[in-house]
Amino acid sequence: xxxxxIVESPxxxxxxxxxxxxxxxxxxxxxHIRDLPSKDGSVRPDNDFEMDWEVDARAxxxxxxxxxxxxxxxxxxxxxxxxxxxxxxxxHIYEVLKQKKVLDNVDVKRVVFNEITANAVREAFSHPRxxxxxxxxxxxxxxxxxxxxxxxxxxVLWRKLPGSRSAGRVQSVALRLICERETEIExxxxxxxxxxxxxxxxxxxEPFAAQLTHFNGKKLDKLSLENQEQAGAAVxxxxxxxxxxxEVERKQVRRNPAPPFITSTLQQExxxxxxxxxxxxxxxxxxxxxxxxxxxxxxxxxxxxxTDGVQLAQEAVSSARRxxxxxxxxxxxxxxxxxxxxxxxxxxxxxxxxxPTDLARHPEDVTPYLDKDxxxxxxxxxxxxxxxxxxxxxxxxxxxxxPAHDTKTVLRxxxxxxxxxxxxxxYRESQDDTEQGAENGxxxxxxxxxxxxxxxxxxxxDVKPEQHFTQPPPRxxxxxxxxxxxxxxxxxxxxxxxxxxVLQDRNYVRLEKRRFIPGDRGRLVTAFLTSFFQRYVEYNxxxxxxxxxxxxxxxxxxxxxxxxDFWSAFxxxxxxxxxxxxxxxxxxxxxxxxxxxxxxxxxxxxxxxxSECADGRLNLKLGKFGAFIGCSNYPECRFTRPLEVVDGDGxxxxxxxxxxxxxxxxxxxxxxxxxxxxxxxxxxxxEGEGEDQKKPKRTALPKTYEPADVDLDLALALLSLPRxxxxxxxxxxVIAAGIGRFGPYIRHDGNYVSLKGDDNVLTIGLNRAVxxxxxxxxxxxxxxxxxxPEDGKPITIRSGRYGPYLQHGSLRAALPKDTKxxxxxxxxxxxxxxxxxAKDSPKKGAVKKGAVKKGxxxxxxxxATTKTPKKATKKAVKKAAKKAAEDDQPAATDTEEDATATxx
Numbered sequence: 001x002x003x004x005x006i007v008e009s010p011x012x013x014x015x016x017x018x019x020x021x022x023x024x025x026x027x028x029x030x031x032h033i034r035d036l037p038s039k040d041g042s043v044r045p046d047n048d049f050e051m052d053w054e055v056d057a058r059a060x061x062x063x064x065x066x067x068x069x070x071x072x073x074x075x076x077x078x079x080x081x082x083x084x085x086x087x088x089x090x091x092h093i094y095e096v097l098k099q100k101k102v103l104d105n106v107d108v109k110r111v112v113f114n115e116i117t118a119n120a121v122r123e124a125f126s127h128p129r130x131x132x133x134x135x136x137x138x139x140x141x142x143x144x145x146x147x148x149x150x151x152x153x154x155x156v157l158w159r160k161l162p163g164s165r166s167a168g169r170v171q172s173v174a175l176r177l178i179c180e181r182e183t184e185i186e187x188x189x190x191x192x193x194x195x196x197x198x199x200x201x202x203x204x205x206e207p208f209a210a211q212l213t214h215f216n217g218k219k220l221d222k223l224s225l226e227n228q229e230q231a232g233a234a235v236x237x238x239x240x241x242x243x244x245x246x247e248v249e250r251k252q253v254r255r256n257p258a259p260p261f262i263t264s265t266l267q268q269e270x271x272x273x274x275x276x277x278x279x280x281x282x283x284x285x286x287x288x289x290x291x292x293x294x295x296x297x298x299x300x301x302x303x304x305x306x307t308d309g310v311q312l313a314q315e316a317v318s319s320a321r322r323x324x325x326x327x328x329x330x331x332x333x334x335x336x337x338x339x340x341x342x343x344x345x346x347x348x349x350x351x352x353x354x355x356p357t358d359l360a361r362h363p364e365d366v367t368p369y370l371d372k373d374x375x376x377x378x379x380x381x382x383x384x385x386x387x388x389x390x391x392x393x394x395x396x397x398x399x400x401x402x403p404a405h406d407t408k409t410v411l412r413x414x415x416x417x418x419x420x421x422x423x424x425x426x427y428r429e430s431q432d433d434t435e436q437g438a439e440n441g442x443x444x445x446x447x448x449x450x451x452x453x454x455x456x457x458x459x460x461x462d463v464k465p466e467q468h469f470t471q472p473p474p475r476x477x478x479x480x481x482x483x484x485x486x487x488x489x490x491x492x493x494x495x496x497x498x499x500x501x502v503l504q505d506r507n508y509v510r511l512e513k514r515r516f517i518p519g520d521r522g523r524l525v526t527a528f529l530t531s532f533f534q535r536y537v538e539y540n541x542x543x544x545x546x547x548x549x550x551x552x553x554x555x556x557x558x559x560x561x562x563x564x565d566f567w568s569a570f571x572x573x574x575x576x577x578x579x580x581x582x583x584x585x586x587x588x589x590x591x592x593x594x595x596x597x598x599x600x601x602x603x604x605x606x607x608x609x610x611s612e613c614a615d616g617r618l619n620l621k622l623g624k625f626g627a628f629i630g631c632s633n634y635p636e637c638r639f640t641r642p643l644e645v646v647d648g649d650g651x652x653x654x655x656x657x658x659x660x661x662x663x664x665x666x667x668x669x670x671x672x673x674x675x676x677x678x679x680x681x682x683x684x685x686x687e688g689e690g691e692d693q694k695k696p697k698r699t700a701l702p703k704t705y706e707p708a709d710v711d712l713d714l715a716l717a718l719l720s721l722p723r724x725x726x727x728x729x730x731x732x733x734v735i736a737a738g739i740g741r742f743g744p745y746i747r748h749d750g751n752y753v754s755l756k757g758d759d760n761v762l763t764i765g766l767n768r769a770v771x772x773x774x775x776x777x778x779x780x781x782x783x784x785x786x787x788x789p790e791d792g793k794p795i796t797i798r799s800g801r802y803g804p805y806l807q808h809g810s811l812r813a814a815l816p817k818d819t820k821x822x823x824x825x826x827x828x829x830x831x832x833x834x835x836x837x838a839k840d841s842p843k844k845g846a847v848k849k850g851a852v853k854k855g856x857x858x859x860x861x862x863x864a865t866t867k868t869p870k871k872a873t874k875k876a877v878k879k880a881a882k883k884a885a886e887d888d889q890p891a892a893t894d895t896e897e898d899a900t901a902t903x904x
Contacts, residue, residue, distance in 0.1 A: 004069045005077045005111075006093055008086070012116065015291040015298040016079065019118045020125070025069050029080075033059035034092050036143065040151050043144050045567045049560060051144060055096060066093070067102050075107045077128065082112040082351065083306050084553060085494055087132055088139035094131065114313075115357045116291050116300030138553035141562055145169060145545070148567065152574050153533065160577065160585050161528050161627065170491050171502050172529055173542045177484060178476055178509055179518045179526040186596060188472035193223045194231035198238060198411055199462040200402070206450035207461060210402055212238065214410035223470075231465040234409075238463050241404035243411065245456045249399040253416075254392040257423040259310040259340040260353035260385050263493030264486045266305065269384070271479035272430035274376050275514065278478050278497040280704075282306075283757050284377045285354070294369045300357055301366060302381055306494045307351035310340040312385075316352075319359040320389040328425060334391045355385040371758050387427035394420040398449050402458060415449035475515040489543035512708040523593060524627055531588040532577055536570065582622055589627075590620045597629065613637040657682075661712035663719075668696075670715045672707060679707050681715045699739055702761065717762050722747070726766035728773070735769045737761050748773050782807075786826035788833075795829045797821055808833050 005026040007013050017026040036042040037054040044050045055063060070076060076097070078090035090110055097103050109128035113120045149169040196212040213220055215234050225231045261269070266285065270276040276284070285305035291298040312320075317337045324333050340353070356378070363379035370378065395416045402411040418424065452458075476484065478500055485491050491499055503509045508522030518526075529537045536542075545566070551557040598607040598618065610616030616631035616639070631637040657673040660681075668684035679701040687694040699718050701707065722738030728748055735748045737755075744761035745752045746769050753776045755761055759768065782796040788808055795808045797815065804815045806829055813836035815821070819828075 002073045003075045003077060004066065004073045005079050006066060006090075007079050008081060008089060009290060011287075011290045015116055015300065016121055018298060019121045025073075027062070027066055027069060029062055029066075029089060029093060030059065032056070032089055032092060033062060033096060036147050043147050043151075045148070045563070045571070049144055049563050049567075051140065053092070053095075063096060063100075066097065067100060070097070070102050070106060073106055075109065076103065077109055077111045077125065078131070079111040079113075079124075081306070082114055082304055083494060084135050084139050085306075086112070087135040088143075091131055091136045091139075114352050115303040116289065117357050118299075120357075134555045135553050137559040138549050141552050141559040142549055144563055145549075145566060148570070149536075152570070153536075156574060156577050157525065157528060160580060160582070161524060161622070168499075168502065169536075169545075170495060170542065171499050172525070172537050173490055173539060174481065174485060174499050175503055175508055175518070175522055176526050176530065176537050177481065178503070178516045179523050181473060181476055182518050182523075183596070185472040185475065186599070190469040190471070191223060192227060193468050193470065194225040194228065195466050195468060196225070196231060196234050196238065197464045197466065198460060199464070200243065200411070200413070200458045201461050202450050202452060202456060202458060204450070208413055208415070208449050209447070210400075210411040210413040212409070213412045214403075214408070217408045228465075228467070231467075235463050235465050237409050238404075238411075239460065241406065241409050243402050243404055243458045243460070245400055245452050245454055245458060246403050247399075247401040248452060248454055249401075251397055252419075253395045253397050255395065255422075256392045257338075257387045257390060257427070258384070258429045260312060260355055260388045261381060262308050262310055262342075262353060263306050264308070264482050264496060266354055266381070267482050267496060268479035269380060269430060270377060271477060271482075271514070273380060274373075276373070276377070278482060278500050280373070281377070282497045284373050287757070288374060288378055288381075292366070292369055292374070294366065301361070301378055303352055303355050303357060305354050307354060308342060308493050309351035310342050310353050312340075312355060312388075313352055316355055316359065316385075317389060320386055323359050323386060324390055328390075331420075332391050332422065332425060334389070338389055340388070353385075354381060356382050359385060373758060383427040387423040390423035390426065391420075393418060393422035393424045400449065400452055413449060415447040417448045475517060477514050477516070478511075481516060488539045489546055490539065492546065511706050514706070514708075520597075520627075523596060524589060527589050527592040528585065531592065532580070532585075533573060535573070586620055586622060593620065610637060610639050612639040660710065660715050663716060670712060670719070672701070672710055672715065674707075678703075681710075681719055683719050700743075702739065702744055704760065721761065723762075725764065725769050728770060735766065735773070737764055737769070746772060751776075783821065785824055785829045788830065789826070795826065795833070797824070806832055811837060 003020075003024045005013075005016065005020065005024050006029055007016060007026065008029055008031055010028040010030075013026040013028040017024065020026065034053045034055040037052060042052045078093060080086035080089045080093075087110075094103075094108060108131075110131050111124045111128050113124035146169050198210050198212065199207055200210055201207050212234055215224075215237065218224075225234060258265075263282075267276075267278045267281050270281040271278070274281075282305065285302065288301045289303070289305055291300045321333055321337065359382070363375065363382050366378060367375045396419050397416040398414065400413045402413065404410070474480075481500065482496050485496065485499075503516075503522070504511065506522075507519055508525065509516045509518050511517075526537070548557060548562045552559045552562060594608075597620070601607050608618045610618055610631040610633070613631060613633050613636070616633040616637050618629050619632055621628055621630040621634075621640075629641050631639045657671045660670045660672060662668065663670055663683060666684070671682050673680055673682055680698050681701060682696050682698045684696040686696055697719060699721060701710065701718070705714070718739070722736045725735040725737050725746065727733065728735055731749060733749050735746055737744070737746050739745070739761060740752070742754060744755040744759070746755065746764065747753075748769075751773075753772050755764065755772075759772070782798045785795045785797060785806070787793065788795055791809075793809055795806060797804055798807055802814065803817075804821060806813045806815060808829075811833055813832050815824075816832070
């Protein structure tokens, strides 16, 4: 009997193969093997939403490997991840193999497990099931919705708002949140207020602090003391008064631990405590889930990390209680285990929370086998899981009302002391910053008040009035944005990381000091969508659509009905925009974004006044390269400026280019800049003009670094790349690390291996580099045919993605299919190369540049001005729509990128 098992990633396949033994062949699909083709018409609403699927070119090889393994096999186990996306991958594999007619005598089963441990995997294989049709239909509905929005809305956006890139279904709503928060900040008017603190002293000389709460017989709120004069009057009244303790309130408070991690809370806490991005958190968690080699055995350290269920398996609860009792004593163990239930609507309760697979495996036990980020994230998950089953923390809180002798002025002192630390012994949740103003200053430290009883006289030591200003709501961090999306019911655990990444990749937003700031392009897109597609970026609408998708997965509603209801209204809304004129679009955007691009000036001058003509008014305008700001007196006045906010002197408010300092060797400025492909570093400025101009040294900023965190030392290190890592122990050839057009890499013997995940181009060591080179798919070695008779350079046969080819210098020519490599002669090879060179050279009789025949000038001009732009526009629209359709799609597995890192 032979069994074939399919999982997503090679790392997972390797681990599971060890658990199952020699009777099982475990192969990796490398994520999804097929998707909707990136062309209009792949989803056909008029034909009951029929969908076309296309096997990815890279996946063809995987399909062939699976097909070959199934020859003579008895069973096929689809063991992809236990969520909806994993079910979809399993379904795609099944459908492709069924079409190939290789499953006729094969028993196909679905296997799911929440952790990659020997016991969990073997238990899952002893209880296989069928594919879950309802989960598959929920995936199909989501994929169709995202595709239809992308291929329908993005072209409209592109045509009406040139320069914009795409509009994804969920991504657009997340962008709206960020833009609206920025509008709130810009419209915010700071308000002055004062507080008065008093340092009092007991009869025994014990000082403590109290705050003014009542003045002139009235209770004060936060903004009651509006200026220094009012604060001064309160200070004088306090100094003239005598105080004694009146009411002393004592109560005991219990604080219970937070539930174990789900995807969103893990991303939030990792952002606050570890400063990880959501994408980084999921990458590291994926590695911990798939397995780490410890003591010669590969074992998964945490359970599946895409979940919204907060419950724990019974064995995990029992294990946690044993650890608590042995490590912290029985007093930290509650009488009964804690049971958690999700507050999120439609949470997938069948999914367990994120926890260590073995709680007896302490963080210090596994740290030697993990890199720094893996160790920190594992420790965070372990502590949160242990804490959630511990006894509550107990605090004694004291509040004392301290009136003056005339009772018109009242002070209040508060304090608390932890009488039993409980779960505080292990873990305390971070302060949430979603709505708090900067004036709150984060958590207050516990203050202990001296022993005071009612009637005790108190003397004054000091009175401190303090000026404050109200603060605007803070910009969203990754943690607070994920929390907000979760609260609104927008998106799902597997989509948060991809949504945040897409917003940055599209240059709609940027991260500065770990806060999202919308770019002008992002604000334009949001303004356009809220003006002409308001319903589809409303929070309630998007949340309700998510609920309907959940209802599909629960078997409560038909997926085609959901699509029909959505499409009938959406297609009508899109049709209404076909007759929109650019002037209407501009007027709407100008009204919405005017306060942003033309803020009030400090000197009272008109921010829209043109600086080049007397009576011109600055407005938003659209050109073929996007939006810009121009004068209303065009064409008489041709003043323009980029679409950006400027200060009173006309300088851009964006901080770029940013000078980081000077290079100590050359004395040239090192600057951080932003180009069409992202952020980059530059040394010096261009020298010379025209063809003789010498470009300065530049290097791309890797996505693992935030622009706000780049300093001079880091910039110089990146500009100094490539660097020598060391000599390969087998070949003795140099291994170098650098950054190329496809990102960070290591190079050895002419081959390149991309760096992904945890590997840092600046710090990667020799041992790790050798391992990556060994694990990377190797190119077949080149075979030399002989020397070219003209220059003596070698002619070689190499393997390419489309088959074998000949290479001589930089010239390449495909090898004819009927040619046998082993019998190929130098003469035949020269003929093939010569024919290819002739084909690449300009054809005889071609019209030379500038030589247009009589009577064809108008035709040539017409072709140059109409056909080419039309073709380019069509291609650009399709590309934008494809990107939009993919924007809100979750990654099937974060290791898919890692697994497919290949020689480039």
